[in-house]
Amino acid sequence: EVQLLESGGGLVQPGGSLRLSCAASGFTFSSYAMSWVRQAPGKGLEWVSAISGSGGRTFYADSVKGRFTISRDNSKNTLYLQMKSLRVEDTAFYYCAKGANPEHPYHFEDWGQGTLVTVSS
Amino acid sequence: EVVLTQSPATLSLSPGERATLSCRASQTVHSYLAWYQQKPGQAPRLLIYDVSNRATGIPARFSGSGSGTDFTLTISSLEPEDFAVYYCQQRFSWPPLTFGGGTKVEIK
Numbered sequence: 001e002v003q004l005l006e007s008g009g010g011l012v013q014p015g016g017s018l019r020l021s022c023a024a025s026g027f028t029f030s031s032y033a034m035s036w037v038r039q040a041p042g043k044g045l046e047w048v049s050a051i052s053g054s055g056g057r058t059f060y061a062d063s064v065k066g067r068f069t070i071s072r073d074n075s076k077n078t079l080y081l082q083m084k085s086l087r088v089e090d091t092a093f094y095y096c097a098k099g100a101n102p103e104h105p106y107h108f109e110d111w112g113q114g115t116l117v118t119v120s121s
Numbered sequence: 122e123v124v125l126t127q128s129p130a131t132l133s134l135s136p137g138e139r140a141t142l143s144c145r146a147s148q149t150v151h152s153y154l155a156w157y158q159q160k161p162g163q164a165p166r167l168l169i170y171d172v173s174n175r176a177t178g179i180p181a182r183f184s185g186s187g188s189g190t191d192f193t194l195t196i197s198s199l200e201p202e203d204f205a206v207y208y209c210q211q212r213f214s215w216p217p218l219t220f221g222g223g224t225k226v227e228i229k
Contacts, residue, residue: 035218037165045157045165045208047218059216095164106212107155109176111164 002026002110004096009115016086016119022079022096022112030054030074033099035108036081038092038117048094049081053102064090086119093117123147123214125221127207133229140196142224144209149189153213156185156194159223160205168207169194196226204228 008020020036035050049070050059058070069082079096093114099105124147134140144154152172157165167176169185172192182197196203209221 044223045159045210045220047216047220050216050218061217100170104212105218106153107167107170107210108157108165109167111166113164 002098004098004110004112006094006096006112006115009094009117011118011120012086013121014086014088014119017082017084018086018117020081020083020094020096020115020117024077024079024096024098027098029072029077031102033101033103033105034072034079035097035099035105036070036079037095037097037108037111038090039095039114040089040092043092046092050099050105051079052104057103083117086117088119091117091119122217123150123211123219125209125211125219127209127221127224129224130222131225131227133227134199135229136199136201138199140194140199140203140226142194142196142207142226144187144192144194144221146190146192146211148214150211150213152188153211154185154187154192155210155212156183157208157210158203158205159208165208199226 003025005023036048051070067085071080095114096112097108098110126145128143156169159165173185206223
């Protein structure tokens with residue numbers, strides 16, 4: 001059974017930093033691209049970033065480019081999202097999502113339960 | 122960026138009725154469209170990928186159709202557990218991967 005467990009969310013001031021983690025199990029982690037997808041409370045879904053299975057290719061939404069960095073440690077079956085220069089509009093639940101292909105996320109076959117990031121002074 | 126527009130925003134139906142949800146793309150996404158279901162307090166769940174392929178464990182009452190820019194998710198006979206929000210998502214032109222704004226299926 002695929003399991004994705006996010007952690008690292010919390011309350012941070014505007015301009016602050018936070019690192020999210022997603023521990024994966026139940027599948028060959030390095031064989032799948034992974035993504036972060038966020039959802040502001042009461043709003044729709046927004047894709048944030050993706051990384052290929054090897055970690056060699058990364059992709060970002062314009063709204064986070066230059067501020068967020070996605071990475072993975074295949075030896076630890078863990079996905080990360082380093083978030084800097086956080087803004088109030090980054091407040092959201094952040095979901096880790098497993099893609100359907102080694103190089104590209106395509107669609108999202110499995111999702112974690114989400115971790116809440118709140119940016120507020 | 123491909124913009125996906127879902128309609129209606131809210132669909133009020135009774136259990137046993139047929140639900141028809143629409144997703145329209147601002148440019149062709151060929152057959153690279155997926156549908157998700159999200160219930161309150163839960164993560165989204167993949168229902169359909171590449172227009173018409175049901176994900177593992179998804180009941181046959183869920184079906185998808187369409188091509189190019191116009192797509193439909195049909196729930197043939199609503200069960201109580203089907204009342205939720207549904208999102209479409211395209212993967213043809215990316216980054217960014219984009220989602221529609223969602224359709225809420227509520228009990229009438």
